[in-house]
Amino acid sequence: MQPNAERLERMSGMLKRRGVILPAFEIHGGAKGLYDFGPVGGRLRNRVNQTWINHWLALGNIVELSCPTVTPYAVLEASGHVGEFSDFMTVCKGCEEASRADTLLEDYHPNPDALTKDELQTLLDASNPPCPTCDAQDWTEITAQNLMFNTTIGAGSSGRAGFLRPETAQGMFTSFPALLRHNRDRLPFGAIQVGKGYRNEISPRQGMIRLREFNMAELEYFFNPHEDQNHDFSPWMETKLSLVPDGQSVLEATIPSALESNIIRHSTVGYFMAQTYDFLVKVGIDPARLRFRQHEADEMAHYASDCWDAEILGSYGWIECVGIAHRGCYDLEAHEKATGKTLRARREFSEPKVVEIDGWTINGATAGPAFRALAGAVKHALEALDASASFPAKIKLTNGELVEVLPEHVKRVQRTETITGEWYIPHVVEPAFGIDRIIWHILDHAYDDESKEGDDYTVLRLSDHVAPVDFCVFPLFEKDGMGEMARQLHRKLCARPGLVSVYDSSGSIGRRYARADEIGVPRCLTVDHQSIEDQTVTVRDRDTGEQHRVHIDELV
């Protein structure tokens, strides 16, 4: 543990010194749980994000969204976050002491913890309990406090309550009608979003691991639960992953075999586990320090029916960096209920269903005047009866009222309906990536300060996909035209979209290689005397130190 802690200190120092990751707002004293990606880290973060986006767009049925971080209260109330993430507070106007509303109302309700904000407010207004501190009975309006950042959308009395989003997912669920239309009503499809999320953590810890503002990248994959997804697992037939099934010890298995033995319960979850494995390895996570752990039933989030975390082993132990959750129809159904809007897709049956309808309904001309306001409820009750019913009869309505229905109020209904399909709520599998945690582990796995025969020498062995700088350009000496030629080459490289080059002419050549290695530049280009003669430069590889000459036209 001790050498590990020292390595962690050296690494954090380097990350700060070289502008990869720094405490935010440090000149003002800093702020807990908030970090800057500096001049090097900014590029790294961008490349991880872009690699992530490209990884999913390659599937062919994925679109990218960007939704607001400021989110109205109602959205997160519908999703369950207000209930799950918040405590409801009210402040005594007598002594300014804040109390939890559900605690105050324990004497007035069997389970106030389960109430919504509005229900608590109603109950608080009705019961008006005394303040436990000063016995006053005068409370402010209930506000939600806790893990989500509260904000007000708009000014003054016209402002609406809102939050900074705790996850990007809800915007993708609320955009479902637009997504479905874009995909011309055909499932499956996915939506991805990369962006910031916010959680007002009580106690952020462990550097980048628990942040108050963090980068997340989420994919919502919508599919028809009645249909086999037929995922192509052929690329992963031989790839063994470390799996930790619910409450059991670790085992090595391929995804297809784990699906076969029902350790992974759903093929779409398994498919995204495999894709997630590929992504993490692509950006430089060591497969030997990667495992997938299944959530036990009691730790499952409120929306999930099965969940696997990708955990990565680093300086802080095994840390969950990706959650792959089967959310079922939870979210779309929740937003449907809250809004009354339809968030469904249509599926046609392979054979139309022919349904014999044989029962009763009201005769509007007579039942309408007879039952007036109750006519709708009577119709509903009658249609639930089967064909054998006879009239007159006493019918119980849903509101408990008993009405007498006479033969002239009713009509027989006998017809045949052909039903060609139905509307259903799509199911969702959600791989959710904590980008900051992944970046931390990319750095952790890439950081090597024990090479070069025991001497302290630091190399960041980053994957080419995410290295923040592609090339360093060095003149061997800044004279005889070498400096000028190197500068020109540097500018040419920088002019290429997406390419980053750094020019460095100070110090010995060895020192400059060392500086480049420290931030993980994969290749250094050195202009020497021969370059002036024949327009070639040496290309030096970060990991092997090997050099070969290349004509500059091949580079740009």
Added chain:
RNA sequence: GCGGAUAUGGUGAAGUGGUAUCAUAGGAGGUUUCCAACCUUUUGUCGUGGGUUCAACUCCCGCUAUCCGCACCA
């Protein structure tokens, strides 16, 4: 939120009731034909706010941040 430790140039450290030392890094110049070489020169520091004192980086108190447990959270 509770308990413990810590805070000195960019980084890593030393030190004292009388405004600070070293290494390394950075800039400029020189030297050098490819892996942190060398020479000259230069920049830059006591987390923050109070208190005690003639004088506080040093002693005391608060705050902020960092690290480690516990709790919380996914």
